[in-house]
Amino acid sequence: MENWFFLNTTYPIPILCLVGPTASGKTELSIILAQKFGKSELIYADSMAIYKYLNIGTAKPTKEQRSLIPHHLIDLLEPDQTWSSFRFRAEAFRRIYECLERHAFPIIVGGTGFYLKSLYEPFVAQGSPCHQRLRLILERYSNTQLFASLVTIDPPRASQIGKNDRKRLIRALEIYHQTGKPPTTFKKMASKSRNPFQFILIGLEYEREDLKRRISERTQFMIKQGLVQETQDILLKGFSPKIPALKNFTYTPVIHYLQGKLTLQQMEKQITIGTFQYLKRQSTWFRKAPVYWISPKGKNFDIISDEIMQIYCMNAKRRSVL
Numbered sequence: 613m614e615n616w617f618f619l620n621t622t623y624p625i626p627i628l629c630l631v632g633p634t635a636s637g638k639t640e641l642s643i644i645l646a647q648k649f650g651k652s653e654l655i656y657a658d659s660m661a662i663y664k665y666l667n668i669g670t671a672k673p674t675k676e677q678r679s680l681i682p683h684h685l686i687d688l689l690e691p692d693q694t695w696s697s698f699r700f701r702a703e704a705f706r707r708i709y710e711c712l713e714r715h716a717f718p719i720i721v722g723g724t725g726f727y728l729k730s731l732y733e734p735f736v737a738q739g740s741p742c743h744q745r746l747r748l749i750l751e752r753y754s755n756t757q758l759f760a761s762l763v764t765i766d767p768p769r770a771s772q773i774g775k776n777d778r779k780r781l782i783r784a785l786e787i788y789h790q791t792g793k794p795p796t797t798f799k800k801m802a803s804k805s806r807n808p809f810q811f812i813l814i815g816l817e818y819e820r821e822d823l824k825r826r827i828s829e830r831t832q833f834m835i836k837q838g839l840v841q842e843t844q845d846i847l848l849k850g851f852s853p854k855i856p857a858l859k860n861f862t863y864t865p866v867i868h869y870l871q872g873k874l875t876l877q878q879m880e881k882q883i884t885i886g887t888f889q890y891l892k893r894q895s896t897w898f899r900k901a902p903v904y905w906i907s908p909k910g911k912n913f914d915i916i917s918d919e920i921m922q923i924y925c926m927n928a929k930r931r932s933v934l
Contacts, residue, residue: 623810624806624807624808624809624810625712625808625809625810626809626810626812626924626927626928627708627718627719627720627731627809627810627811627812628645628717628718628719628720628812628814628920628924629657629719629720629721629722629728629731629811629812629813629814630642630645630719630720630721630722630814630815630920631657631720631721631722631723631728631813631814631815631898631901631903632723632815632816632817632898633723633818633823633891633894633895633898634671634723634827634887634890634891634894635671635823635826635827635830635887635891636723636815636816636818636823636826637816637826637908637913638721638722638723638816639671639672639673639677639721640913641816641913641916641917641920642654642673642681642719642721643673643677643680643681644913644914644917645719645917645920645921646680646681646717646719647680647681648917648918648921649717649719649921650717651715651716651717652681652716652717652718652719653681653682653683653684653707653711653714653716653717653718653719654673654681654682654683654684654718654719654721655684655685655704655707655708655711655718655719655720655721656683656684656685656686656720656721656722657685657700657704657720657721657722657723657724657727657728657731658670658685658686658721658722658723658724658727659695659724659727660857660860661685661686661687661722662685662686662687662688662689662695662700663687663688663689663690663691663693663857664687664688664689664690664691665691665842665845665846665849666691666842666846666857666863667842668834668837668838668839668842669834669839669842669843669862669863669866670862671830671834672686672687673686682716684707685700685703685704685707690851691846691851691855691857691858692851692852692855692857694742694744694747694856695742696742696783697726697727697729697730698730698742699742700727700730701727701730701731704720704727704731705809708809720811723894725894725897725898725901728811728813728901729901731809731811732807732811732813732902742786743786743789743790746786746789746790747782747786750782750785750786751782755775755776755778755781756775758778758781758782758785759773759774759775759781761785762781762784762785762788765785765788765794766784766788766794766795766796768796769784769794769795769796770784810928812904812923812924812927812928813901813902813903813904814903814904814905814906814920814923814924815898815903815904815905815906816905816906816907816908816916817905817906817907817908818908819909823891824888824891827884827887827888827891828884830887831880831883831884831887832880834862834883835876835880839862839866840866840869840870843858843863843866843867843870844870846858847867847870853867860886861882861883861885861886861887861889861890862883862886862887864882864886865878865879865880865882865883865886866879866883868882904923904927906919906920906923
């Protein structure tokens with residue numbers, strides 16, 4: 613792979629992002645892509661892969677896969693630590709710059725929508741880092757109270773978020789109380805700044821029924837791989853079952869199974885249903901995102917990876933001459 617895209621800094625540097633919904637095969641495909649591009653490194657945009665010990669339930673790349681290609685933003689935090697799109701963007705940009713300094717080709721891999729959006733729309737992550745004590749205070753309030761508070765501070769942002777998105781309401785108020793500025797201020801500031809990178813998002817677009825089948829198969833595989841034992845080991849390390857890293861559609865049913873609240877079959881069903889629901893939320897986000905979609909029907913990953921490389925190079929070269 614020629615290094616022409618590292619040389620001209622007059623234009624934003626094109627960065628390939630392999631994106632898509634859960635169970636779409638991003639991990640395996642990313643390894644093939646990295647090997648074909650040559651001297652590549654993978655940067656994960658995954659809100660769960662950031663945590664240590666959560667391997668099977670997050671479908672992380674295996675040790676063997678990680679030994680083939682350098683991976684970044686995996687296994688950085690203890691399960692009881694917090695992470696945010698603000699920190700993700702800062703770390704992702706740092707890792708991209710470090711890759712470029714090594715003349716390596718950085719590839720973003722992941723399906724966490726607000727992480728990806730923080731890259732191509734920088735204002736999403738700007739404002740302030742997370743503040744654990746402040747969040748604990750804000751958690752005491754109801755959604756109605758949080759929304760009313762944000763309406764008095766930043767009506768446009770309150771309207772965008774709505775009354776029921778508790779996580780984003782807390783984040784918006786967290787930004788305000790740390791900076792003294794409404795969150796939309798940072799959107800206006802960022803719109804005037806130049807992004808040094810042009811993120812080219814490419815993903816696999818499966819039929820809904822195909823994804824459901826893949827999710828069911830993956831859930832069964834995770835259980836066979838030792839998902840229950842992995843969860844038990846995390847709890848035995850002293851971590852509370854209430855920490856954010858474990859409060860999700862994969863680990864919560866396992867904890868309930870360990871507590872005797874669910875049978876093994878009920879646990880599997882809840883994981884599968886929870887993953888389906890997450891898939892719907894991902895699909896809603898991806899419909900609004902600037903993604904080049906590829907149908908995998910009738911193709912293997914070797915053919916798909918060639919198609920992705922062609923789309924990336926075509927768009928990268930087009931932007932370099934604008």
